[in-house]
Amino acid sequence: MLSYIVKRILVFIPTLLAVSLITFVISVNAPGDPVEQMLNKNGGGDGQASDKLATEKVYRETRQIYGLDLPLFYFDITNATCPDTLYKIADETTRNTLERLSNQYGHWDDAAVYYTKLRSLEFLLLRSKATGINADLLTQAKTNVESLYGLYKTEDILHAFQKLSSLTALATESESFSEAFRELKDAYLRMQLHGNGMNKYIPVLHWHGTNNQYHRWFSHFITGDFGISYQDKRPVSSLIKDAWPWTAGISLFSVFLAYLISIPLGVHSAVNKGALSERISTTFLFMLYSLPSFWVATLCVIFLCGGDWLNIFPGPGAEPIPHDASIGYTLVQTGWRLVLPLLCWTYGSLAFISRQMRGAVLNEINQDYIRTARAKGLSENKVIWKHALRNSLLPIITLFAGVFPLAISGSIVLEHIFNIPGMGELTYEALFSKNYPVIFAVLMITAFLTLFGNLVADILYVVADPRISYEENKR
Amino acid sequence: MDPLSSFLPDIQADEALIGLSENHPPQTYWALVRKQFRKNRIAVWSLRLIGILLFIALFADFLANEKPIVCKYQGHVYFPIAKGYLVDAGMAKWPADLLNADWQKLNYEWSVFPPVPYLPQNLDHENEHGVSPFGLQKVKSKRWTHWMGTDELGRDILSGMLHGTRIALTVGLVSMSLALFIGLILGALAGYYGDERLQISRTRLYLSILFGLIGIFYGFGSRSFDLHDALADSFIHFLFQLIFSLFIFLVFLALGNILVPLFRRSSFLNKKIKIPVDMLVSRLIEIMLSVPTLFLIISVAAIVTRPSVFIVMVIIGLTGWTGIARFIRAELLRIRSLEYMEAANALGFSEFRILFRHAIPNALSPVLIALAFGIAGAILTESLLSFLGIGVPAESITWGSMLAMARQTPGAWWVALFPGFAIFLTVTVYNLIGEGLTDALDPRQRK
Secondary structure, eight states: OHHHHHHHHHHHHHHHHHHHHHHHHHHHHOSSOHHHHHHTOOOOTTOOHHHHHHHHHHHHHHHHHTTTTSOSSSEEEEETTSOTTGGGOOOHHHHHHHHHHHHHHSOHHHHHHHHHHHHHHHHHHHHSOOOTTHHHHHHHHHHHHHHHTTOOSHHHHHHHHHHHHHHHHHSTTOHHHHHHHHHHHHHHHHHHHTOOGGGGGSEEEEEOTTOSHHHHHHHHHHTTOOOBOTTTOOBHHHHHHHHHHHHHHHHHHHHHHHHHHHHHHHHHHHHTTTSHHHHHHHHHHHHHHHSOHHHHHHHHHHHHBSTTSOBOSOOTTOOOOOTTSOHHHHHHHHHHHHHHHHHHHHHHHHHHHHHHHHHHHHHHHTSHHHHHHHHTTOOHHHIIIIIIHHHHHHHHHHHHHHHHHHHHHTHHHHHHHHTOOSHHHHHHHHHHTTOHHHHHHHHHHHHHHHHHHHHHHHHHHHHHOTTOOOSSOOO | OOGGGGGOOHHHHHHHHHHHHTTSOOOOHHHHHHHHHHHOHHHHHHHHHHHHHHHHHHTHHHHBOSSOSEEEETTEEEOHHHHHHHHHTTSOOOOGGGTTOOTTTSOOSEEEOOSBOOOTTOOOGGGOSOOOTTSOOOOSSGGGOOTTOBOTTOOBHHHHHHHHHHHHHHHHHHHHHHHHHHHHHHHHHHHHHTTTSOEEEHHHHHHHHHHHHHHHIIIIITTHHHHHHHHHHOHHHHHHHHHHHHHHHHHHHHHHHHTGGGGTTOHHHHOEEEOOHHHHHHHHHHHHHHSOHHHHHHHHHHHOSSOOHHHHHHHHHHHSOHHHHHHHHHHHHHHTTSHHHHHHHHTTOOHHHIIIIIIHHHHOHHHHHHHHHHHHHHHHHHHHHHHHTOSSOTTOOOHHHHHHHTTTSTTOHHHHHHHHHHHHHHHHHHHHHHHHHHHHHOGGGOO
């Protein structure tokens, strides 16, 4: 038994690693720049050189604090055009452009020179003072230079160059500008002439060691540090701490209710198989099982929570309970508000478990040992509730594994409809504000709970049924 | 005739015997399943209902449309809906006066409109803010009634219901086809080869891994920007590039395998090793089952820059193959120990032929059960996502997104009732078919 549990836990670890990798891959590919979202950066196109430098400094520092300037993984395999230090460039668009340029022309060094020249040209423009009519031209030149950071197609770049040279002809007084612009063009031409299309077909392996984003993210996750929410910069763990009691409370209570009702119901319908009452209840349970909970919830809100119909329950938009209300009042009100959510939460699993229970009992009732029990004169009640039930509980135990993750994932839509500030609503809001640390923390936690639930179910299975042994069980 | 017919699996042999003993012509396995399925009246009615839904999905354009089916306009007879298909395919052009015409307000000499004269996206400004089907509707005649009311923006609910059928059924079909493809291959390999039976020489294994990695590098690594640009361009373009990448990968893999005979001399490299296919696939299934699917779909859908129903379908398919794979694996574990497999081996058939011609076809029946339940689940997942507005473009009209509109129009029961009922009905029907198949395929239930 113990060796089985140890073995299960050993399997648990690679699975958790695989899930964490899936989550990490998704999170890395999430669109948008996390640093920009944290800083709420707004443009800065018209700013002065010192402004720009200051913004870049803050940007770089934020990146460093959150470890976003680290390489992604322990190693990476790229082609020879791609430098191993690319991740150090802060701005995402620039990074992509440079990667593409160096991929197109085959030499990172040339692309880097082009980048430096582009930067010096930009800073020259930022530093120069606008006077009179030149102000407009200067702004145009600035936007053109800035757009170059995002351009990698030959015709686009040449087009931008052309525009710039037409502007330079007008902004004659600046000698250094035409100088810098020429250098930029030279760098671009050199990159093109020097080009080597074969370099991108040579694979290169870079080794980064443990100082990488995945390692950092995963080791922090294990210790309970889930990152910082982009929205209010609170730690994600504290957001989750506020939200989970709602979800966990409702889910556990609803699971308890479901088991409480469905086990007798399942046994009853199995024993009375074929009777009219049984046929009706079985059909009814099947309907319940297929009823989408978000539909039922929406209908409940429309028909039972005020509006033009019955006003029995407070709706999702009901006023919050005042803080100075007495404890009894608060409890009753909260309970009253949770009736509908609980109903919608429970009926699906109730129907499902009853159906499983019915099948399990039907399976057991035809076994020989039941006949023996009847033959030795046990009362029907004893036969069913003591002998048949115990063996029928096995499949029900397996279902318990699914309860843990359901507690969280099933709640997104219901919490959204009923406006309950639990994990589901937290995730929903995070989805729409693109608050990725929250989404991926919840994804990881749910996966972890699923794994844990499977583990618990497997162990319970062995405990409940002495016939099952995992010791030498190798098909 | 197939030399294997004398070694049919025992179920078929049994059925044949039963059939003979009752003085009937011998029945095939599928004929028996069909007979058993027909006994279940509810399941049969469900199947008919799916036929109706399929009809609605196929002809939604002719059932609910702003254009007339046939009309005579300025001396010409037009079939505007059918012509619309040709125009979309680039094979015809609208005459200038009809190009941007408001079809509902033209002066036709005569016209035949579809039963529902609205498209789901048409805004009826006369009937905004949700008009009840029993309420007072400002329409020209009874012909233009909104039979199921309108939503907040004045869109016809019935039209949305009809067109939504198309999306719902497509989601079930596409996602489960993908799941079937993955599940069938992985499950069959796991069940047929188990942990012991796939043996290949070290040379072949090492060369396959090496050249596989090289193939991935040249097929996907070097072409990552091409793939990326194609995805931003259009899905068809992306598919084309993806197939090209896969082709490069397969060429390298084949190259590696061609090189195998060169190393025949070395006894170390020639040693056969067992590949634990079953263990690998089972572990993969376990990982997939531990990933909270709905959450995974939501997370992926959230990071897709351009949401589309198609991406949702692909994700549901990629995560939904485990049930099918488990069924197939269990069936093949049983089948591979049957006598007719031995006979096939003795006749010298290739492994490939045995697996695909003789083993898999006999394992398909339980997959139908998984498919029926899988389709129900996929439709439910998609409607849930559109209800939440995740991963589905905001302008697309599905049952789920219509149901979500009910939350914006207080008291509009018709906006909630009809689309929700459509979801419920479709999901139930597929579940009922799954139930019927479970019973029909269960040998214990046969009499």
